[in-house]
Amino acid sequence: xxxxxxxxxxxxxxxxxxxxxxxxxxxxxxxxxxxxxxxxxxxxxxxxxxxxxxxxxxxxxxxxxxxxxxxxxxxxxxxxxxxxxxxxxxxxxxxxxxxxxxxxxxxxxxxxxxxxxxxxxxxxxxxxxxxxxxxxx
Numbered sequence: 001x002x003x004x005x006x007x008x009x010x011x012x013x014x015x016x017x018x019x020x021x022x023x024x025x026x027x028x029x030x031x032x033x034x035x036x037x038x039x040x041x042x043x044x045x046x047x048x049x050x051x052x053x054x055x056x057x058x059x060x061x062x063x064x065x066x067x068x069x070x071x072x073x074x075x076x077x078x079x080x081x082x083x084x085x086x087x088x089x090x091x092x093x094x095x096x097x098x099x100x101x102x103x104x105x106x107x108x109x110x111x112x113x114x115x116x117x118x119x120x121x122x123x124x125x126x127x128x129x130x131x132x133x134x135x136x137x
Contacts, residue, residue: 005016013068037117063088076128
């Protein structure tokens with residue numbers, strides 16, 4: 001299902017840009033493990049739909065105009081590797097930010113079960129090639 005998974009990635013980022021949390025939740029497994037770059041939580045790990053909601057609320061509180069632009073997405077086994085550009089302005093400072101990252105997502109039965117952001121493409125490709133991600137990392 002590589003083509004379907006790459007389309008799911010695109011739909012995930014469209015949901016973020018359209019502020020459609022329920023569409024994003026619909027693409028994630030109830031027990032998803034997420035390790036985003038742009039959110040600091042104890043241990044850095046978000047779990048389940050509650051974790052996705054925590055990320056959503058936190059990122060939009062910090063950057064109300066948060067936007068994601070998909071540059072490229074490809075399949076690597078049961079994972080997708082997406083080069084994405086995040087941008088926005090700080091809620092309090094109005095300072096602009098621009099962050100280019102690689103997001104690796106593992107899929108099972110049409111749902112994201114694990115995702116992690118990387119700043120290095122080679123590291124993202126290694127993570128996507130792993131048969132099983134190492135726990136939460």
